[in-house]
Each structure stands twice: as structure tokens, then as C-alpha cells.
Amino acid sequence: MSGHSEFQPTSAPAKWLERRLPILSLLHGAAVAFPTPKNLNYWWTFGGILMFCLGVQILTGIILAMHFTPHVDMAFSSVEHIMRDVNYGWLIRYIHSNGASMFFIAVYIHMFRGLYYGSYKEPRELIWILGVVIYLLMMAAAFFGYVIVWGQMSFWGATVITNLFGAIPVVGDGLLSLLWGGFSVDNPTLNRFFSLHYLVPFLIAGLVILHIWALHVPGNNNPLGIDVKGPQDTVTFHPYYTVKDTFAVVMFMLFFAFFVFYMPNALGDPDNYIEANRLSTPAHIVPEWYLLPYYAILRSIPDKLFGVGAMGLAIVTLFLIPWLDTSRVRSARFRPLYKQFFWLFVIDAVVLGYIGAKPPEGMYLIIGRLATAYYFFHFYIILPVLGLVETPKPLPESISKSVLDKSAAGKPA
Amino acid sequence: MTNKLQIILGGVFLAAAAIALPLDAAHASEGGELKHVNWSFNGPFGTFDRAQLKRGFQVYREVCSACHSVKFMSYRNLSEAGGPEYTDAETKTIAATNKVMDGPDRDGEMFERPAEPKDRIVKPFPNDNAARAANNGALPPDLSLMTKARHDGPNYVYSILTGYADAPEGVVMADGMNYNHYFPGQQIAMPPPLSDDQVTYEDGAPATLDQMAQDVSAFLTWTAEPKLEDRHKLGLKVVLFLIVFAGLLFASYKRIWKDQH
Numbered sequence: 001m002s003g004h005s006e007f008q009p010t011s012a013p014a015k016w017l018e019r020r021l022p023i024l025s026l027l028h029g030a031a032v033a034f035p036t037p038k039n040l041n042y043w044w045t046f047g048g049i050l051m052f053c054l055g056v057q058i059l060t061g062i063i064l065a066m067h068f069t070p071h072v073d074m075a076f077s078s079v080e081h082i083m084r085d086v087n088y089g090w091l092i093r094y095i096h097s098n099g100a101s102m103f104f105i106a107v108y109i110h111m112f113r114g115l116y117y118g119s120y121k122e123p124r125e126l127i128w129i130l131g132v133v134i135y136l137l138m139m140a141a142a143f144f145g146y147v148i149v150w151g152q153m154s155f156w157g158a159t160v161i162t163n164l165f166g167a168i169p170v171v172g173d174g175l176l177s178l179l180w181g182g183f184s185v186d187n188p189t190l191n192r193f194f195s196l197h198y199l200v201p202f203l204i205a206g207l208v209i210l211h212i213w214a215l216h217v218p219g220n221n222n223p224l225g226i227d228v229k230g231p232q233d234t235v236t237f238h239p240y241y242t243v244k245d246t247f248a249v250v251m252f253m254l255f256f257a258f259f260v261f262y263m264p265n266a267l268g269d270p271d272n273y274i275e276a277n278r279l280s281t282p283a284h285i286v287p288e289w290y291l292l293p294y295y296a297i298l299r300s301i302p303d304k305l306f307g308v309g310a311m312g313l314a315i316v317t318l319f320l321i322p323w324l325d326t327s328r329v330r331s332a333r334f335r336p337l338y339k340q341f342f343w344l345f346v347i348d349a350v351v352l353g354y355i356g357a358k359p360p361e362g363m364y365l366i367i368g369r370l371a372t373a374y375y376f377f378h379f380y381i382i383l384p385v386l387g388l389v390e391t392p393k394p395l396p397e398s399i400s401k402s403v404l405d406k407s408a409a410g411k412p413a
Numbered sequence: 414m415t416n417k418l419q420i421i422l423g424g425v426f427l428a429a430a431a432i433a434l435p436l437d438a439a440h441a442s443e444g445g446e447l448k449h450v451n452w453s454f455n456g457p458f459g460t461f462d463r464a465q466l467k468r469g470f471q472v473y474r475e476v477c478s479a480c481h482s483v484k485f486m487s488y489r490n491l492s493e494a495g496g497p498e499y500t501d502a503e504t505k506t507i508a509a510t511n512k513v514m515d516g517p518d519r520d521g522e523m524f525e526r527p528a529e530p531k532d533r534i535v536k537p538f539p540n541d542n543a544a545r546a547a548n549n550g551a552l553p554p555d556l557s558l559m560t561k562a563r564h565d566g567p568n569y570v571y572s573i574l575t576g577y578a579d580a581p582e583g584v585v586m587a588d589g590m591n592y593n594h595y596f597p598g599q600q601i602a603m604p605p606p607l608s609d610d611q612v613t614y615e616d617g618a619p620a621t622l623d624q625m626a627q628d629v630s631a632f633l634t635w636t637a638e639p640k641l642e643d644r645h646k647l648g649l650k651v652v653l654f655l656i657v658f659a660g661l662l663f664a665s666y667k668r669i670w671k672d673q674h
């Protein structure tokens with residue numbers, strides 16, 4: 001992270017601190033002087049947006065936890081207490097519950113950005129891998145959070161998802177009683193899920209630091225996917241990208257605000273406004289939208305063990321992408337074939353999400369199976385083969401040359 | 414360059430709409446297609462109609478409360494801003510018509526006293542078993558969150574209340590069940606609760622079935638979302654602020670990047 005900073009503290013306290021703990025120059029190097037490609041587009045603002053999301057979840061979560069009671073008899077009504085009696089409790093809770101969805105919208109855009117521009121390729125493999133770990137932890141955090149509200153979908157979602165772990169051979173049963181803290185989803189489950197729900201976001205925060213540290217070694221990729229050749233290709237992070245990222249965050253806040261203020265329950269399931277009841281099973285048990293593609297993969301396979309296996313493999317596959325993609329060219333801009341397969345994959349992911357919300361029968365089951373097969377086909381066949389057979393377009397000489405050409409073309413001479 | 418800003422702003426609005434609209438449309442329940450009421454609380458500027466909430470509360474009190482609780486509501490909520498806004502005195506009187514158990518007193522005895530504004534609205538039955546026993550085995554659910562616990566809740570409750578009919582030819586009804594067009598499976602244990610002139614409205618409005626169904630559905634929307642008006646009002650301020658803030662940031666962005674383009 002260091003090495004980019006000529007930072008010299010001027011004030012006496014700053015000098016005092018710097019001699020003992022050079023944290024000011026570290027931050028200066030990472031967030032002020034850091035040389036950043038000058039051609040980043042708006043898809044690159046989602047990293048900053050994600051940091052904003054994490055901050056919002058932690059802040060609102062800490063306040064919610066002050067008023068929330070993790071007990072099967074009181075969890076649901078303590079959430080209603082937050083909604084009705086805590087000052088601005090409704091606002092805090094709607095920000096937190098919609099914030100989870102916003103977080104996932106941002107992370108999916110961020111990940112697809114990486115797929116499109118080949119940001120996972122050498123030398124950025126580890127950045128990608130840390131990202132996938134963060135994504136996994138996000139799913140865990142969101143799942144735990146959804147369960148602790150103790151609505152019908154919390155309880156039955158928890159029952160279905162924890163039972164999946166029971167399908168794992170040998171360790172399944174042990175794992176299950178560890179998750180449950182008993183013989184079914186019950187008070188001990190709620191207690192440990194609350195504890196984990198509080199813990200995981202801080203693990204995420206730690207991983208985000210590693211993610212950015214790893215990013216600051218090679219620096220950002222960029223829409224052209226070519227390396228930075230020298231200072232003429234970059235600008236300092238501040239003020240150029242601080243202002244652009246802040247603008248993007250505020251636009252994102254607008255989008256976020258629409259949900260919080262005008263359709264706060266549109267992304268949630270109405271069944272979760274019914275208190276958990278182990279004697280009445282909801283007609284359709286579905287996870288929140290951001291987990292639906294995996295749910296579709298799980299249910300497309302009739303055997304429980306193999307279904308869980310396929311779902312696990314779908315996630316593990318993400319870790320392998322840097323090595324499954326054999327092309328040396330990063331950006332899809334210069335990969336005419338990959339560009340088309342990229343969009344096919346986006347469609348496939350959306351189809352899987354749609355199928356995940358539908359009952360696994362008739363046409364839905366057939367489409368779900370085809371989409372599942374295509375998911376794996378994309379990563380294990382198309383990605384490796386394309387790199388070998390595709391002829392990429394010629395790459396531009398440098399970032400600065402391409403930027404100059406573009407502005408020359410855009411303006412009348 | 415403001416063009417670009419407009420495009421981005423437009424994109425954000427469109428994206429929000431694109432996600433929300435199909436979600437709303439996808440809410441077809443297993444019952445029939447719901448009837449739609451043009452509620453006063455719809456839309457970003459929607460507010461509750463106080464007179465309607467009062468009428469709705471009257472219907473709840475005189476009819477539904479025989480079977481259904483609204484356990485998340487207290488009497489004091491009736492006089493709070495954004496609700497029916499009864500006066501404090503009216504609320505006291507309303508509360509006092511009910512009895513609650515209190516105690517133990519100094520002798521260790523439990524005693525009954527008239528309810529006060531701080532008390533929860535009194536439930537019709539002490540527990541679920543008592544409720545079932547009185548209702549042919551069926552449990553009348555708590556109604557506080559009903560309009561959020563069903564897709565398109567306000568229209569759903571309205572449709573249920575006005576959706577009773579004679580069972581069509583050939584449909585075999587289970588014992589004690591009633592045909593309702595909008596209930597999943599069309600057989601509901603609740604007998605038709607409302608009929609014309611069931612209540613005599615304090616404000617003199619004609620108590621048609623349709624009017625009472627609308628009023629009580631609006632009331633139940635308030636019990637589910639008592640902060641709806643606050644939310645709409647604050648939302649407007651927040652959105653306006655963010656739009657101005659985004660404009661300023663975009664101008665700064667253009668200025669800072671001028672030497673780079």
C-alpha cells in the first residue's frame with residue numbers, strides 16, 4: 001500500500017504520530033496519492049459503493065442490536081417494537097433490510113464488471129479470490145440476519161438451508177447439531193445465528209482491507225485491460241476518483257432511498273411478517289432474491305446430496321475462474337467472441353434467479369436444468385476453449401494514447 | 414454535460430422502477446385477481462384519511478374485535494400523529510371501555526381495572542386454543558400486520574371482505590367453511606363478517622359493505638405501518654436533498670476532470 005506517498009506531516013501532532021506509527025502516510029499513499037488509471041468508467045465506482053454499503057449495514061446493525069431481543073418468544077415482537085416505538089426505528093430497520101439487497105445489487109455489478117474486463121487475471125488473481133470469500137461471507141451474514149427476525153420465512157428458510165448441510169456425508173449430522181444447537185431450528189439456533197450475524201460483517205471488513213491491500217500492489221485494472229505504462233496514464237486517486245466515487249455513491253443513495261421510503265417491502269417476502277410457527281409450513285419456501293440462482297441449481301438436481309454438491313461446485317467454480325480463462329487479453333472490448341458469451345452468461349444467471357423463485361415442476365424444472373448445465377458449460381468449456389481459439393482485436397498502445405484519440409474524435413478539430 | 418447527469422439520474426429512476434414494477438405485478442395470489450381501490454395512502458405523497466381511519470377503527474371495534482386481536486397496537490397509538498388522531502380524552506374513554514388484568518397488588522391478588530392508553534388493545538381471547546374453540550377449530554389470525562403479511566395487502570383484505578358468494582355449482586364445501594372468491598383455495602373459515610348497515614358510523618357516513626370494507630382495510634394498513642406518513646414525508650426531503658447534492662458533486666467532478674479530457 002505504501003511507496004506512492006511523498007507525504008510529509010507538517011503539524012507537530014502529525015509529526016509525533018508519524019514517527020511512532022506511520023499511519024498517516026499509509027493512508028495518504030492509499031487514498032490520496034495513489035496513481036489510478038485515468039480511463040476508469042462508472043463500473044469502477046462500485047468498489048466504493050460496496051464500502052459504503054458495508055458501513056451502512058454495520059452502523060444500522062449496531063443500533064438495531066441495541067433494541068433487538070434474540071429469543072424465540074421475543075425476536076419477532078422486538079422487531080415490531082423497533083418499527084413502532086424506537087425513534088426512527090422504522091428508518092433504521094428499513095435501511096438495514098433494504099441495505100442487504102442494495103449490497104448484493106452492488107456486489108453482483110462489481111463481480112460482473114470483473115468478469116467483463118478480465119480483472120481476475122494475472123497479476124490480480126488473489127484480489128478476485130479475496131472477493132469471492134467476501135461474497136461468501138456476505139451470503140452468510142444475510143442469511144443469519146434474515147433468520148433472526150424469526151418470521152415464517154426466517155424459520156422455514158433456516159430449516160431448509162441448515163438441512164442441506166445435513167446431506168453432507170460423514171460430517172453432516174454433526175454439522176447439523178452444531179448449527180442448530182439442538183435437534184431442530186430453535187432458540188439456541190436463533191442465539192448463535194445472532195452472534196454470528198454480529199460477527200461476520202467485521203470479518204468482511206477485515207477481508208476488505210486485504211482485498212484493497214492486494215489491489216494496491218498491481219494497481220487497478222481498467223476498461224482497456226492493458227497495463228499502466230507510466231505517469232501519463234494515471235491520475236492521483238484524490239481528487240479525481242474521490243469526487244467521482246462520491247458522486248456515484250450519492251446516485252446509489254438515491255436508488256437506495258426509493259426503496260427505503262417508497263417501497264420498503266417490495267424486495268421482501270410477505271410471509272416474513274407472520275411470526276415463525278413450526279406447525280404451519282408456508283406454501284412456497286423461497287430464499288431472498290440474491291440467493292435464488294443457487295437455489296435453482298440445488299433444486300434442478302433430484303438427488304439431495306448431488307444437488308448440494310452442484311450448488312457447492314457452482315460457488316467453488318468462482319474461485320477457479322482465473323485459471324479457467326486461458327485468454328491473455330483481459331478486456332472483453334478486444335475479445336469479440338467472449339463479449340457475446342459474457343452476455344449469454346448474464347442472461348443465464350438471471351434465468352437461474354427467475355427459476356429459483358418458481359416451484360420446481362414442469363417447464364420451470366426443464367429450464368432450470370438447462371440453465372444449470374449452461375452455468376457449468378460456460379466456465380468449464382467455453383472459458384478455457386475461447387482463450388485458445390479466439391483472435392483478439394489489436395490492443396491500443398497505451399491508456400493515455402487511447403484517451404487522447406477518444407477525446408480528439410469526440411471534439412470537432 | 415448536464416445531459417450526462419440527466420441520463421444517469423434517469424437511469425437510476427428507471428432501474429428502481431424496472432425492479433419494483435414486475436415485483437408488484439408478480440404478486441398474483443392463489444385466490445382470484447384482486448380488486449383494486451384507489452387508496453389515499455398510495456404513491457409517494459400518500460397520507461391516511463383520518464375520518465376513514467376512525468371509521469375503520471369503529472368497524473374493527475364493533476365487528477372484527479370479537480374474533481381478531483391487533484396485538485402490536487396500544488390505545489395510545491390511536492391519538493398519535495399519522496393515525497386516526499383521536500384526542501387524548503377520546504382515547505382514554507375508548508380504552509376505559511375495556512378491562513385488563515393487573516397486579517399483583519399489595520395483598521398479592523390480581524385485580525381487574527379499566528384499560529388505560531398505555532395498555533395494549535385488549536385481545537378477544539386469552540390464548541390461541543380459546544380462539545380456536547370459539548371458532549370451530551379455526552384460528553382468527555392477529556390483524557396488526559395483516560396488510561404487510563399478504564401480497565398487495567390492503568387490496569387483499571378489501572377483496573376478502575367483499576368477496577363472499579354462494580359456492581358455485583359442483584363445489585363441495587367443507588364443514589363450517591364459506592366460499593370466498595379471493596381466499597387461496599376459496600374456502601375460508603371466517604363467516605362473512607360484514608353486511609350493509611352493520612355499524613352506524615359516528616360521522617354519519619353510509620355504512621355500505623363496500624365502505625366498511627375499505628375503511629377497515631385502511632385502518633389495518635395503518636396498524637401494519639403506523640409510520641407511513643413520516644416515511645413519505647422524510648423520503649421527499651431526502652430525495653430532494655440527494656438530487657441537489659448529486660448535482661453539486663457532478664459539477665465538481667466535471668471541473669476537477671477538465672484538464673484531463
Ligand code: HEM
Pocket residue numbers: 054057058059060061062063064065068079093096097100103138141142143144145146147148149197198200201202204268272
Ligand atoms: C454484511 C453486512 C450485513 C448484512 C448483509 C446484513 C443483513 C441483514 C438482513 C438481510 C437482515 C433481515 C432484515 C429484515 O428482514 O428485517 C438483518 C437483520 C438484522 N441485522 Fe444485519 N446485516 C449486516 C450487518 C449487521 C451488523 C454489523 C449488525 C449488528 C452489529 C446487524 C444487526 C442486525 C439485527 C439486530 C437484525 C434484526 C433486526 C431487523 O430485522 O432489522 N447486521 N441483517
